[in-house]
Amino acid sequence: MQNIYDNDQFYEGYIELRNRSNSYNELLEIPAIRSLLPDLMNKVILDLGCGYGEGCLWYVSNGAKTVVGVDISEKMIERAKDENSSKFVEFINKPIETFTYEEDFFDLVLSSVAFHYIEDFDALIRKIYSLLKPGGQLVFSQEHPVILANKKREGWIRDQNNKKVYWPLDDYQLEGKREETWIVDGVIKYHRTFSTIINTLIRNGFIVDKILEPIATDKAIEQNYRLVNEKRRPSFLMIKARKQNE
Amino acid sequence: MQNIYDNDQFYEGYIELRNRSNSYNELLEIPAIRSLLPDLMNKVILDLGCGYGEGCLWYVSNGAKTVVGVDISEKMIERAKDENSSKFVEFINKPIETFTYEEDFFDLVLSSVAFHYIEDFDALIRKIYSLLKPGGQLVFSQEHPVILANKKREGWIRDQNNKKVYWPLDDYQLEGKREETWIVDGVIKYHRTFSTIINTLIRNGFIVDKILEPIATDKAIEQNYRLVNEKRRPSFLMIKARKQNE
Numbered sequence: 001m002q003n004i005y006d007n008d009q010f011y012e013g014y015i016e017l018r019n020r021s022n023s024y025n026e027l028l029e030i031p032a033i034r035s036l037l038p039d040l041m042n043k044v045i046l047d048l049g050c051g052y053g054e055g056c057l058w059y060v061s062n063g064a065k066t067v068v069g070v071d072i073s074e075k076m077i078e079r080a081k082d083e084n085s086s087k088f089v090e091f092i093n094k095p096i097e098t099f100t101y102e103e104d105f106f107d108l109v110l111s112s113v114a115f116h117y118i119e120d121f122d123a124l125i126r127k128i129y130s131l132l133k134p135g136g137q138l139v140f141s142q143e144h145p146v147i148l149a150n151k152k153r154e155g156w157i158r159d160q161n162n163k164k165v166y167w168p169l170d171d172y173q174l175e176g177k178r179e180e181t182w183i184v185d186g187v188i189k190y191h192r193t194f195s196t197i198i199n200t201l202i203r204n205g206f207i208v209d210k211i212l213e214p215i216a217t218d219k220a221i222e223q224n225y226r227l228v229n230e231k232r233r234p235s236f237l238m239i240k241a242r243k244q245n246e
Numbered sequence: 247m248q249n250i251y252d253n254d255q256f257y258e259g260y261i262e263l264r265n266r267s268n269s270y271n272e273l274l275e276i277p278a279i280r281s282l283l284p285d286l287m288n289k290v291i292l293d294l295g296c297g298y299g300e301g302c303l304w305y306v307s308n309g310a311k312t313v314v315g316v317d318i319s320e321k322m323i324e325r326a327k328d329e330n331s332s333k334f335v336e337f338i339n340k341p342i343e344t345f346t347y348e349e350d351f352f353d354l355v356l357s358s359v360a361f362h363y364i365e366d367f368d369a370l371i372r373k374i375y376s377l378l379k380p381g382g383q384l385v386f387s388q389e390h391p392v393i394l395a396n397k398k399r400e401g402w403i404r405d406q407n408n409k410k411v412y413w414p415l416d417d418y419q420l421e422g423k424r425e426e427t428w429i430v431d432g433v434i435k436y437h438r439t440f441s442t443i444i445n446t447l448i449r450n451g452f453i454v455d456k457i458l459e460p461i462a463t464d465k466a467i468e469q470n471y472r473l474v475n476e477k478r479r480p481s482f483l484m485i486k487a488r489k490q491n492e
Contacts, residue, residue: 146392146415154412157403166400166414169392173461173477193480194440195457208454211441215419231419234439 001095002117002188005051005073013183015052015079022224025113029236030055032214033112033141036240040064043107046131048096048140049114053080053089059110060088068092068106070099096124103130111140113236116148116189119177121197125204132243138206141238144213145172148191153180156229167233194237201241212238247341248363248434251297251319259429261298261325268470271359275482276301278460279358279387282486286310289353292377294342294386295360299326299335305356306334314338314352316345342370349376357386359482362394362435365423367443371450378489384452387484390459391418394437399426402475413479440483447487458484 004010017023041063047056050069053076059067067089071077077093085091092099096111096118109128118124128138149172156164175196178189192200201208213234216227250256263269287309293302296315299322305313313335317323323339331337338345342357342364355374364370374384395418402410421442424435438446447454459480462473 146418150412157412157414166396166403166416168403168412169415170412170478172392172479173459193459195459198444198454198457202455208444209448211444213419213439213441232416233418 001072001097003072003095004184004187005071006075007184010184010187011073011075017183018052024224024227024235027220027224028214028216028227028230029113029141031217031220032212032236033110033139033238036139036210036212036238037110038108038137040108044105046070046101046106046109048099048109048111048128049117050080050091051076051112053077053084053091055110055112056080056089056091057084057086060086064088066090068101070094070096072096100127101131104133106131107133107136109136109138109140113141113143115140115142116191119190121190121192122200122204125200125206129204129206129243134243134245136243137209138201138241138243139238141236142197143189144234144237145191145194145197146233147235148178148189149174151178153178164229164232197237197239201239205244206241207244208239208241210240212236212240214238247318247343249318249341250430250433251317252321253430256430256433257319257321263429264298270470270473270481273466273470273473274460274462274476275359275387277463277466278458278482279356279385279484282385282456282458282484283356284354284383286354290351292316292347292352292355294345294355294357294374295363296326296337297322297358299323299330299337301356301358302326302335302337303330303332306332310334312336314347316340316342318342346373347377350379352377353379353382355382355384355386359387359389361386361388362437365436367436367438368446368450371446371452375450375452375489380489380491382489383455384447384487384489385484387482388443389435390480390483391437391440391443392479393481394424394435395420397424399424410475410478443483443485447485451490452487453490454485454487456486458482458486460484 042065045064045067047069050071056067056069069091072095077091080091151171154168215230221227288311291310291313293315296317302313302315315337318341323337326337397417400414461476467473
């Protein structure tokens with residue numbers, strides 16, 4: 001289990017990135033995943049990979065009864081307790097993979113761009129299923145399979161004028177570990193195909209309710225022109241699913 | 247509504263292609279979509295875009311009670327009646343878009359690589375829903391969104407030695423008409439994103455049961471080495487869904 005967020009260099013770089021008002025998270029990922037959320041009023045919520053907990057506090061301020069935020073990074077959980085604590089939020093410093101809690105407990109499990117760090121997706125989904133009440137919902141975002149697929153981790157292919165000409169898709173069916181340089185070297189992610197992600201949910205008792213491959217609004221593109229590229233290839237995949245009532 | 251299959255040059259080229267024992271249809275698409283089929287015993291089946299009807303006869307020979315095969319191409323339906331007729335199969339020469347039949351009539355609606363020719367996917371899915379019995383199933387294949395997306399319709403990007411280096415993904419979120427040369431010029435297809443395809447099914451009352459992005463077996467790759475590329479980028483998307491019982 002990788003704990004890159006406790007790497008000092010990564011942590012500083014990540015915080016700096018997240019503090020930018022024009023980050024992909026602020027302008028694209030967060031508005032998109034929140035558009036998938038049900039009414040949070042009185043919901044008991046689990047946030048897997050909560051980072052420094054700004055989401056947890058937002059869920060409470062939008063009506064959630066209680067929120068449990070889980071993150072592998074000690075630094076992130078420390079910061080979460082400093083900046084985003086609330087009597088309605090419990091922060092737990094544990095890897096998502098080893099985290100356990102009371103079964104049939106949560107109304108809603110949320111996770112924002114964390115699942116592509118998890119090697120065993122089937123085990124993750126089975127655990128989430130057991131933690132959710134019947135009819136409970138799962139809403140998560142991850143890097144899109146077309147972003148994770150290419151083992152060479154090439155970015156945009158550019159012409160002589162450095163203009164982006166296309167996104168190099170390759171290795172799509174070769175699932176598994178991807179190593180890349182993001183802030184620091186050796187960041188490990190796991191590629192899974194679209195069908196593997198969806199079928200794993202269905203096979204483990206979820207009904208898929210909605211899928212989102214977000215594009216940026218014109219207003220967001222004004223704030224970060226690179227977001228125009230989301231029309232050319234999606235960065236994120238978001239899924240809303242529901243635990244079947246037995 | 248495009249009727250390219252009645253273009254003499256296209257028709258001859260297509261038949262020649264389909265007669266090859268090592269075509270993508272024979273080695274990849276047909277085995278994959280048939281792997282998604284339920285038990286056909288006594289099923290009342292609709293085949294949308296049945297072509298020359300070899301599938302319709304196969305369904306009957308595998309236990310289907312009756313099969314209705316629909317195709318826009320007069321030439322295809324003629325050939326279907328010559329080569330694949332059966333007292334249990336009714337062939338109808340109509341565009342999928344204007345075809346109508348008794349509501350709540352079919353146990354199973356099948357379609358093999360035809361839906362990417364249909365402009366209004368929402369209207370198509372609504373019609374299929376109305377033709378299916380409650381609990382009835384839809385199994386279809388289409389060209390994969392990563393194949394249809396690129397408006398320039400570029401094939402594999404190759405190096406100086408003509409080696410395939412990657413598949414050029416672009417224009418993914420720009421849904422709509424794609425014009426390409428396949429056997430003849432000016433073949434019209436329609437690109438839709440993954441999320442549009444899945445959400446259209448769900449929004450119209452279907453439960454998604456399985457998704458398949460097939461790869462070729464080693465045996466198939468022996469017969470057509472180009473199939474090894476399916477590991478690098480998927481050619482087909484296949485979906486199995488079910489009409490919810492009201």
